Amino acid sequence: MMSTFLLAVLAVSAHGIGQKPGPKPVDQQGKDPYVNCPYCNHVGDKVCKKHSKAKMGWVTDSGSIRCSVVAGCKTCRGTLREDCKHCENQTVEGRNKAKGDEIQAWLAERRTTVDGLIGHKVLHAESRWFRLTFDLKPMMVGRVRYSTYRLMHLYLKRFEAHRALFQEVLQVPMRDLPDKCDIYMWRDGRDQVFAATKFTGMGSSGVGIKLMGLHSRYTMQFIRRQIRNDEDLHRHMVHNIAHLLVSQMIPHQWIGKLKAGWIDAGIAHYFEFKLDEKCTTYCWQEVVKETNFKGGKWLVPVRRKVASRQIPSFAAVSTKNTDQIGPEEHALAFSYVHFLLEGDFENDLVKKHGGKGRALCVAIRVLKAKRPTRDALSAGYGWNPLVFEEKWKEWVLRTYPVR
Ligand SMILES: [Zn+2]
Numbered sequence: 001m002m003s004t005f006l007l008a009v010l011a012v013s014a015h016g017i018g019q020k021p022g023p024k025p026v027d028q029q030g031k032d033p034y035v036n037c038p039y040c041n042h043v044g045d046k047v048c049k050k051h052s053k054a055k056m057g058w059v060t061d062s063g064s065i066r067c068s069v070v071a072g073c074k075t076c077r078g079t080l081r082e083d084c085k086h087c088e089n090q091t092v093e094g095r096n097k098a099k100g101d102e103i104q105a106w107l108a109e110r111r112t113t114v115d116g117l118i119g120h121k122v123l124h125a126e127s128r129w130f131r132l133t134f135d136l137k138p139m140m141v142g143r144v145r146y147s148t149y150r151l152m153h154l155y156l157k158r159f160e161a162h163r164a165l166f167q168e169v170l171q172v173p174m175r176d177l178p179d180k181c182d183i184y185m186w187r188d189g190r191d192q193v194f195a196a197t198k199f200t201g202m203g204s205s206g207v208g209i210k211l212m213g214l215h216s217r218y219t220m221q222f223i224r225r226q227i228r229n230d231e232d233l234h235r236h237m238v239h240n241i242a243h244l245l246v247s248q249m250i251p252h253q254w255i256g257k258l259k260a261g262w263i264d265a266g267i268a269h270y271f272e273f274k275l276d277e278k279c280t281t282y283c284w285q286e287v288v289k290e291t292n293f294k295g296g297k298w299l300v301p302v303r304r305k306v307a308s309r310q311i312p313s314f315a316a317v318s319t320k321n322t323d324q325i326g327p328e329e330h331a332l333a334f335s336y337v338h339f340l341l342e343g344d345f346e347n348d349l350v351k352k353h354g355g356k357g358r359a360l361c362v363a364i365r366v367l368k369a370k371r372p373t374r375d376a377l378s379a380g381y382g383w384n385p386l387v388f389e390e391k392w393k394e395w396v397l398r399t400y401p402v403r
């Protein structure tokens with residue numbers, strides 16, 4: 001007992017409580033050099049005070065790693081650390097400078113590539129998986145009016161959450177989704193035309209344009225006739241980003257033009273459905289006249305169709321490209337995917353793949369190799385199209401609401 005007590009006392013006195021700072025304390029080893037400066041709590045720098053707590057809350061909460069507003073701070077150059085004028089700490093100052101340089105290079109690139117193109121400054125942010133250019137007007141989110149800045153970070157957060165859900169549902173390993181998505185959201189039609197031409201290589205029509213395959217890009221204009229509010233917009237973005245992710249999954253390929261529109265559109269609608277059980281988004285590729293089939297509430301009409309037997313066959317729907325399937329067929333495409341991901345079927349091959357998400361990915365890979373739906377179903381599930389259709393119908397009749 002005695003010796004333990006003595007050791008403890010010796011250890012404390014060796015650190016020299018109340019003495020002048022001499023050599024670096026033991027717990028500071030491996031950290032920055034110690035500077036004796038009460039103004040900065042001996043650190044060498046301090047928090048930049050130009051950023052309000054509320055706004056920084058939006059930034060951190062969104063998972064943002066770069067933000068043009070933060071980067072635009074003259075005091076800290078986006079590092080959020082301000083040099084302490086009362087002392088010198090070269091390690092800390094050097095590190096802040098390097099970080100500031102990196103952030104400024106990012107900002108300069110955004111300013112040149114995007115702002116330079118459209119001729120005015122807009123907001124930019126970047127998270128782990130998304131680069132977002134954002135120029136929407138302030139909008140109501142629930143009962144709260146969100147500024148453009150706050151809205152940008154809200155959408156960034158939602159995109160990250162959507163991607164995480166996509167990965168979870170389809171059981172996609174990180175290595176199979178290696179790329180960031182570039183997203184541009186405009187209030188102005190002219191900016192949308194510039195961005196669509198430059199970043200997707202296509203002229204603008206409708207709300208948005210995607211580039212799929214090697215690069216995942218989506219540029220869209222908020223048009224109130226087609227997207228009424230924040231909820232609609234959220235659903236719209238989830239739908240379109242799902243398209244990007246399906247085509248980005250290794251190997252890069254857009255199956256919507258390989259007669260697999262039923263999976264391409266089906267998955268995009270499925271993630272809309274996961275959001276608020278409504279499917280209201282039709283892409284520019286999807287030629288649709290009636291743009292709001294059954295108000296987006298599809299379970300009841302799909303069940304009714306199946307029960308009535310007046311329904312396009314799976315064989316017919318599953319040989320079309322995404323831009324060839326009509327509104328009613330969109331609802332069916334959603335339901336096929338809904339069944340494949342959530343149906344209560346027992347299937348040994350699916351178990352062998354490691355789950356329903358994996359099985360669907362196996363099917364998608366077959367489609368990406370330009371083989372038909374028949375081969376995809378066989379590889380993923382061991383079913384032929386007729387067996388699949390029977391099982392799907394049985395599930396719909398048993399589980400979808402009658403009204
Ligand atoms: Zn200091």
Ligand SMILES: [Zn+2]
Nearest residue numbers: 048050073076
């Ligand atoms: Zn600052």
Ligand SMILES: [Zn+2]
Nearest residue numbers: 265268282283
């Ligand atoms: Zn779509």
